[in-house]
Amino acid sequence: MAEIWCVASGKGGVGKTFAATGLGISLAKLRKKVLLVDFDISGANLHTVLGLRDFKNSILDGLNSSATGKDMIMSSGFSNLDFIPGFIVPQLGQELCTFKVDALLQQLQTLKYDVIIFDLGPGAQKANFSLMNYADRNFVITNCEPTSIEKTYSFIEQYIATEGRTKTLHILVNFCRSQQHQTLGKSFESVLFKKHDVNIRFSAGIRFDNAVWQSTFMTSSNMQNVFALMPYSEVCHDFYKICKQLIDPSELRAVS
Numbered sequence: 298m299a300e301i302w303c304v305a306s307g308k309g310g311v312g313k314t315f316a317a318t319g320l321g322i323s324l325a326k327l328r329k330k331v332l333l334v335d336f337d338i339s340g341a342n343l344h345t346v347l348g349l350r351d352f353k354n355s356i357l358d359g360l361n362s363s364a365t366g367k368d369m370i371m372s373s374g375f376s377n378l379d380f381i382p383g384f385i386v387p388q389l390g391q392e393l394c395t396f397k398v399d400a401l402l403q404q405l406q407t408l409k410y411d412v413i414i415f416d417l418g419p420g421a422q423k424a425n426f427s428l429m430n431y432a433d434r435n436f437v438i439t440n441c442e443p444t445s446i447e448k449t450y451s452f453i454e455q456y457i458a459t460e461g462r463t464k465t466l467h468i469l470v471n472f473c474r475s476q477q478h479q480t481l482g483k484s485f486e487s488v489l490f491k492k493h494d495v496n497i498r499f500s501a502g503i504r505f506d507n508a509v510w511q512s513t514f515m516t517s518s519n520m521q522n523v524f525a526l527m528p529y530s531e532v533c534h535d536f537y538k539i540c541k542q543l544i545d546p547s548e549l550r551a552v553s
């Protein structure tokens with residue numbers, strides 16, 4: 298069975314799609330077979346980060362018609378990493394029908410992936426919460442600004458209040474520009490852990506890296522992302538380290 302990982306957030310623009318891509322590419326480098334699924338029902342854009350256009354089917358076809366996993370899956374351009382595009386036309390407020398998601402996931406589980414990653418839309422939407430319930434690991438991503446921290450806190454509180462349970466919740470603090478930012482997630486972990494009987498863990502701080510926007514304007518080729526163009530940059534290293542630690546925690550502890 299593939300592990301399911303979800304990347305969620307209380308606020309838009311904090312780096313969910315970027316993180317889903319970073320986690321996927323890093324796992325693929327670690328020889329895991331990975332499927333990235335764009336489940337942002339507020340407006341899909343993971344295909345743009347991957348530099349992909351021209352797709353026939355999206356996840357909507359898998360949910361609403363008889364399109365199979367194989368009809369929707371395309372190669373991402375990175376080895377070991379496949380991709381299912383999201384809705385081309387934004388379908389704001391659309392509820393996800395859980396029995397359709399069940400059927401689709403059953404099908405995807407036959408395709409022998411090690412990890413399936415869902416890139417979600419922002420905010421405390423019912424659709425996001427139901428997708429998070431399928432996950433073995435949920436990553437909740439925030440940036441370091443008070444507005445994002447506030448929304449992240451409220452997102453997690455609402456998730457726990459609505460769903461009443463959760464598998465491991467990993468906090469990722471993105472756009473870190475200082476050592477203080479790097480440790481911000483620890484406060485999240487301790488406040489939420491004291492209040493709720495759930496498994497909440499601060500997984501990592503991810504550095505703000507100019508290489509991200511530089512890559513976007515570096516070439517006229519489709520693949521304008523930092524993971525393809527500047528794979529040795531700081532931010533790529535951060536994602537690789539997160540994945541390595543999650544896959545084989547003993548190896549990193551032995552080194553440090």
Ligand SMILES: Nc1ncnc2c1ncn2[C@@H]1O[C@H](COP(=O)(O)OP(=O)(O)O)[C@@H](O)[C@H]1O
Pocket residue numbers: 306308309310311312313314315316471472473503504505506507509510532
């Ligand atoms: N660590 C980072 N350093 C620099 N730029 C980043 C970083 N993380 C994300 N970005 C940029 O921030 C913007 C928003 O990220 P995105 O993944 O689209 O957010 P979301 O999916 O949460 O709306 C994108 O332009 C992305 O390239």
Ligand SMILES: [Mg+2]
Pocket residue numbers: 313314315337342416417
């Ligand atoms: Mg996004």
